[in-house]
Amino acid sequence: MPSPDSKPAHVGAKPATQRAAATRATERPWQGRIPLLLAVPAAVALLFLLLPLAGLVIRAPWTEARTVLAGAGALQALKLSLITATVSVIIVLLVGVPLAWILARPNLRAASLLRALITIPLVLPPVVGGVALFTVLGRTGLIGRPLYRLTGFAFPFTPYAVILAQVFVALPFLVLSVEGALRASDRRYEEAASTLGARPVTIIRRITLPLIGPGIAAGAVLAWARALGEFGATITFAGNFPGTTRTMPLEVYLALETDPGSALLLSVLLLGVSVAVLALLRERWVSRW
């Protein structure tokens, strides 16, 4: 049993440390410990995102890498994917930036309706998008039929169909991103430029576009990534022909049925390409001023 005189000292010490901790916490409220209530789900989320990627890298049969990647199918698919995704992003930029521009006009009444319409492809299952494209641009589609009659050309089973499918799913990403950048940017720079003698077109080219550059870049990266990963609309609308419409995601899906090892390797390759492009563009644009 402890001596009676040691007890009060011990009891007295405890509130003192508690008080000190309380003072510290109020002085710097955001430097305290992260509450468990947040830390646990946050850790789960992080693990959930990273674990599959780690699994991909760990389980990939690296010894077979040379043969799989040298195979005609993989390189062909990668090339097709990179080309179509890049062409898609160029198209997306050419038509998406002007659309975002019009949406961001402060006095446009129909803006919220238009924005809702643009968001639809974003939330639509890609397969449905593919079917929708097919009904319009397929050989017997609303536009596809007269087009085929006049020119003998039909989109399905061509790389152009792959690009159309990618543009369809990627465009909303860019439009919403650029529109957000335009809304967040200080439009008074444009006024300043006009008082200096700049015409509207000059203002767009020399002031507005450079100012929202990071927003455009971010939107373009998102759109490119979305286009690169596009599967559902592509396989529905464009088909699955090696060399013309079989992009990397399609190749991965097919490989998974016949040769899971090569599917893993192709996935890692796709992952690597995406991360590399993201890193490259971050360096180049995101921290420009």
Added chain:
Amino acid sequence: MVAELSADLGVQRGGFALDLELEITGGEVVALLGPNGAGKSTALRALAGLLPITSGQISVGGRLVADAAADIHRAPHERPVGVVFQDYLLFPHLTVLDNVAFGPIVRGLNKAEARQRAASLLARVGIADLAKSKPSAISGGQAQRVALARALATEPRLLLLDEPLAALDAKTHLLVRGEVRRHLADFSGATLLVTHDPIDASVLADRLIVIEHGRVVQQGTPQEVARRPRTDYVARLVGLNLLAGTGRGHRVLLPSGGSVELAEPVSGDVYVAFRPAAVSLFVQRPDGTPRNMWAGSIAALEPHGEGVRVEIAEVPDRRSSILAEITPSAVADLGLRLGSEVWAAVKASDIEVYSSSAADL
């Protein structure tokens, strides 16, 4: 001398109406002074072409740039007008040099010449060494100079400055004010300066125009305006007590009963102005001879410079109050507190009286 700016500005927006006539000659600096919401920025934006006028017309450098009746509204880029914005709005993606060269380039000068002109302007405002910096890397005072150089680079006939010193800290403010004054003196076009700071206006401008609720309430040289305010707003700005009344011999009768005794006889509608420092305070009615002696109670006490500003309520009549400025030791000696009853005395010879008729505006 022919006016560089000649404008009859009418802007009607919702419940607000601006109605302002402006004539500014080359080399003249005019300050547009007024409280928030008086229409200063509206006037500036209308002159720059950023806001259409709804009546009247604007001529700059002898050229008609806006005429509401004829539905002529030249765009900002078609007007020989330069603007220095309140927060400067330097383009963040361009260097200081390219900011200044922007105007000449978009107005058709070739790049080399434009850069040369920009460099010499930067040298003139004393920041040639910052030419390659980005606006985010320079101080507020430096940004102010860049903004001025940028506005001057297009060789405008009218220079508009929107609260040019408001964004600066006290020390830089003083320094930059002197510089801006020097650069404006070199500028051959007309300058209109928008400000709510009467000292900036007095230092920088040859002439003040005070607007309230979209209308001119007073104009004149800084000295005239400072000596003879015509509205409560101006009186507060220049730090004077202002009363309005009717002259009857050596006395001004105030609308709600009180009166002010004068040294000279006056007649008609007049303003009465006197400095807070001319007001003496007593706890008991003094035996001396000041003509004006009013009893009131203290409504506010606050430090002002090295002295103390005392607001005395219900003086000289029930509906007005006056300010007195006394030393902190006097406050202590008299034992003044909020609500204290005091006698306020003003010598007749310290009082300025002038006609309030609108014809003298």
